[in-house]
Amino acid sequence: MNLFAMHESSFFQGLTRLTVVDARDRIVVIAAQLAEKTGELREKWKTLVSQDETLDKRAKAISRAIEDDFKSVIADVAKANKGAAELLAEGVKQWAQATTAPNFKTGDADIDQLLSAIKYLLGPTIAVLQVTRGRWMSRADEYETLFYSERRVLVMFEEVRGDVRKFLEENDFPNAQASYSAARTSVDAFVSEGRTSGQRNDAAELRDDFMEALTDHLKRTAHDYDKFVVENREKFFGAIGPDVREEFLESDAWRKIADDVQGYGLDAKVREWQYFATNYFGVDLGTLSDDVRERLKRDLRYVIEDLVETHKGVEKGYRDVVDVVKNMRRDVDAALP
Numbered sequence: 001m002n003l004f005a006m007h008e009s010s011f012f013q014g015l016t017r018l019t020v021v022d023a024r025d026r027i028v029v030i031a032a033q034l035a036e037k038t039g040e041l042r043e044k045w046k047t048l049v050s051q052d053e054t055l056d057k058r059a060k061a062i063s064r065a066i067e068d069d070f071k072s073v074i075a076d077v078a079k080a081n082k083g084a085a086e087l088l089a090e091g092v093k094q095w096a097q098a099t100t101a102p103n104f105k106t107g108d109a110d111i112d113q114l115l116s117a118i119k120y121l122l123g124p125t126i127a128v129l130q131v132t133r134g135r136w137m138s139r140a141d142e143y144e145t146l147f148y149s150e151r152r153v154l155v156m157f158e159e160v161r162g163d164v165r166k167f168l169e170e171n172d173f174p175n176a177q178a179s180y181s182a183a184r185t186s187v188d189a190f191v192s193e194g195r196t197s198g199q200r201n202d203a204a205e206l207r208d209d210f211m212e213a214l215t216d217h218l219k220r221t222a223h224d225y226d227k228f229v230v231e232n233r234e235k236f237f238g239a240i241g242p243d244v245r246e247e248f249l250e251s252d253a254w255r256k257i258a259d260d261v262q263g264y265g266l267d268a269k270v271r272e273w274q275y276f277a278t279n280y281f282g283v284d285l286g287t288l289s290d291d292v293r294e295r296l297k298r299d300l301r302y303v304i305e306d307l308v309e310t311h312k313g314v315e316k317g318y319r320d321v322v323d324v325v326k327n328m329r330r331d332v333d334a335a336l337p
Contacts, residue, residue: 136317
């Protein structure tokens with residue numbers, strides 16, 4: 001009886017050292033955490049994509065507005081330049097054919113009327129250019145704000161990835177496998193430690209029952225882990241996939257926007273307008289007398305001064321947009337490693 005009691009005591013003490021229950025709890029918890037995290041990350045992905053799509057729509061709207069501004073200002077300036085050239089050419093033609101040259105010293109009504117007509121003609125165009133300059137500056141600010149918002153979305157994306165890395169430190173499937181392996185080791189040791197053949201047979205039967213149940217739990221955890229991997233690999237853990245990168249950065253679309261904005265070449269057109277205006281709208285003043293020609297050039301410079309300054313303002317606004325689209329967009333791309 002004493003020997004039997006010693007053997008039984010050793011057997012039940014061996015039971016207390018088994019880690020099967022701990023392994024079961026750990027494996028089940030990991031499965032539950034994986035299932036919960038999968039749903040949580042699904043919602044976070046929807047939120048991130050929705051925010052990014054909203055910003056993309058705003059970007060496309062800004063691009064369309066820029067294109068409309070460009071077409072409008074081109075048409076307005078072309079019309080004004082043509083009108084100014086026609087007015088000036090007609091005046092020069094009349095003075096060249098007149099028997100008496102206009103008298104700038106006493107003030108010639110025809111001269112004043114022509115200069116006033118040109119100034120009146122250019123007034124609305126100057127106003128359009130000023131509005132356009134303000135719009136381009138506003139577009140640059142809108143793009144800048146948009147890019148800051150996009151970078152914030154990417155920061156949020158990286159924060160979620162960081163959270164997933166921490167989550168997997170405790171809940172990755174290898175942790176469940178490690179718990180399973182530890183349980184297997186403990187029950188194998190329990191079987192080998194049996195003092196009698198009967199105890200070893202009982203321990204082996206118990207081990208098989210334990211491990212069968214534990215294997216079922218591990219399989220369910222493996223299934224939940226597979227779902228987690230399928231939904232989140234290349235999104236929230238592991239290397240960022242090309243589809244995910246394109247989802248957020250839309251490199252091709254932004255490259256097209258940048259190419260379109262630069263392709264407008266508004267800065268070059270502005271320089272053409274300036275050259276055209278400062279060269280008296282392409283009108284040859286050589287048919288006039290020296291005195292009349294020089295005085296007309298002087299007074300015309302006063303008339304076109306505001307126009308040229310406005311041209312410079314439009315060019316500055318355009319360059320601001322180009323710089324934002326090129327430089328700040330690179331910063332957005334760099335925010336996603």
